Amino acid sequence: MVRNLFAFIAGGIFGAGLLVSGMTNTEKVQGWLDVFGDWDPTLAFVLGGAILPMAIVWHFSTGRARSILGADFPGRPAPRLGHNLVIGSVLFGMGWGLVGLCPGPAIASITYGGLGGIVFLLSMVAGMLVAPGVRTRIDQVAAI
Amino acid sequence: MIETDWIWGFVGGLMIGGAAAIYLLFNGRIMGASGIIGGLVDRSGLDTGWERGSFLAGLVLVPGAMALMFFPGISTNITGNMAAIVAAGLLVGIGTRLANGCTSGHGVCGISRFSLRGMVATVFYLLAGGISVVLFKHLLGVV
Numbered sequence: 262m263v264r265n266l267f268a269f270i271a272g273g274i275f276g277a278g279l280l281v282s283g284m285t286n287t288e289k290v291q292g293w294l295d296v297f298g299d300w301d302p303t304l305a306f307v308l309g310g311a312i313l314p315m316a317i318v319w320h321f322s323t324g325r326a327r328s329i330l331g332a333d334f335p336g337r338p339a340p341r342l343g344h345n346l347v348i349g350s351v352l353f354g355m356g357w358g359l360v361g362l363c364p365g366p367a368i369a370s371i372t373y374g375g376l377g378g379i380v381f382l383l384s385m386v387a388g389m390l391v392a393p394g395v396r397t398r399i400d401q402v403a404a405i
Numbered sequence: 406m407i408e409t410d411w412i413w414g415f416v417g418g419l420m421i422g423g424a425a426a427i428y429l430l431f432n433g434r435i436m437g438a439s440g441i442i443g444g445l446v447d448r449s450g451l452d453t454g455w456e457r458g459s460f461l462a463g464l465v466l467v468p469g470a471m472a473l474m475f476f477p478g479i480s481t482n483i484t485g486n487m488a489a490i491v492a493a494g495l496l497v498g499i500g501t502r503l504a505n506g507c508t509s510g511h512g513v514c515g516i517s518r519f520s521l522r523g524m525v526a527t528v529f530y531l532l533a534g535g536i537s538v539v540l541f542k543h544l545l546g547v548v
Contacts, residue, residue, distance in 0.1 A: 315513055329431045362497070
């Protein structure tokens, strides 16, 4: 129960931050990504501001086995750079640039994003449903 | 850029990072939006379903209430091109699941612990995002 409460609080602050920072404004996001055009560097401040508290907490968590509510801290994944990491990130970036929404802001803006926001979220969910099949196909091709 | 944009960007960024810090410190979890919803969509994370659901409830309700109270008439300024929206949604859904993370997981949580995977993913999706804006907005003009 307490875990769910803290999950709700974290989700709420995350959503508030996405709204305040401008991450749910697709015009701004596209301007932030427009490095080859009239680039707006705000995204660097959003990412920088977000990385700061997390870097402190990662530092705090090293050497400790458990979180405050008792769950194990996530271990470091193996630093393996597979083709899926690169292909997936490129596909994601193409979609993000095309419309200006990434997963967090797409969910956070669902109450004020209109029909377009709902269609985007449903399409994203559909993409997540077919992703395991796509992964299998890519792995088959990569194995040849 | 409007002069106060970067201040709001930084303040919002601190809140995003603060939320990720709470999720890690208290729940021992990495705050990645695509992973949290993706685990519910493909049912791989149903054992932590309530935690994921609670996170998503906060993520929807808090900005929704803020929009209602403080930002009347707020809009995401999303394109009206529905074909582009469907294509982008599919790309984001497939891409983030293939890469195992998005802006929050790889970008915020990954870079802050100097994760090689997070940094490589972020370089590629930022690069692809930049090319996508040039291609679809400036060259093709579809959005």
